[in-house]
Amino acid sequence: MPANRLSMRKIKEVLRLTWACHQSQRQVARQCSLSRPCVRNYLRRADEAGLSWPLPADLDDSRLERLLFPPVPKPMPAERTVPDWTTVFTDMKQKNVTKFLLWQEYRGLHPTGYNYSWFCDHYRRWLGKRDLSMRQNHRAGEKLFIDYAGHTIPVINRHTGEITEAQIFVAVMGA
Template sequence: MPANRLSMRKIKDVLRLKWANHLSDRKIAQSCNISRPAVADYVDRAERAGLSWPLPDTLTDAELERLLFPTLTKSSARDRVPPDLLKIHQELQKKNVTLFLLWQEYREQHPKGYQYSWFCDQYRHWLGSRDLSMRQTHRAGEKLFVDYAGHTLPVIDPRTGEIRTAQIFVAVLGASNYTYAEATWSQSLPDWIGSHQRCFTFLGGVPELVVPDYVPGNI
């Protein structure tokens, strides 16, 4: 679905809940998962555009977007601040963060900034270029990537109730993504070497290269 249609659908929900259901900005914000200032901004824009509920059946999403976010003049276009795409990408890794939410925050900081459809298109273009530049080609059996997982695993002794924390060793073949994983009590050198030995036995051979993201501190 095009990005501008997604944003217009959200805004239509805001207007419907405000004008037809007479909900408060706070309840609308909770229902639509957006901020209260964004709710107030959309309603204000719609009122200034002379709109009312229900919206005309002939009003397309593109026309609604032009009414709510009129095109900036050439002089004001120079004042538009482009979004920090790397920062957006980093924020999207957080729980419950969406492009729509980040665009709202961007427009709150830069009221003369770009519209949502342009915002999404630029991010996706940047992401596609980034993925292409980072893409690697692996030959079968060439590389084995090894590391410890970021999460540990609690192990409970059924006799004593004692809880010990296990480390998770992970190895992935580059060409096939075939994965081996096991739990050890530590990330010490003996466990590190032992995990490699058991991994090679499991795979039935050794790769040309082992590429670690982790090296025990006492090596």
């Protein structure tokens, strides 16, 4: 978090002690109860603003503040292409396809595209807007839902060293 700015009165005192009294930054820092980098920062800002001692008579505090702390220009946002979420949705149904893989393909096509966190957040929002639902009415324990999870996994027989492929079986009783 950035530190609070000094009052314009204190900044003017730093400038006066440095330029009119020809004191070192260390002496000015000690007299004004500031750190040396803080004094150096305000002197640098004054140099960049083209100020010198004595300050112009018509220079009030608000104008001095605008000279020392000019507004930072906001960078123009680059044109970024938004992914086609319908295509992403259909691609996600394929085996071994992840959001990260689809994002990498998107960034390959659009190098100035959005970051992964933005991609995931907006995809999740798009999914939420789809309003999909499927009501299933059945009595508890009446149905068994079965599926096989992912790829086959190798199972090694300890005695023979033979490798057998096995599938992970998943079953859930409907409630």
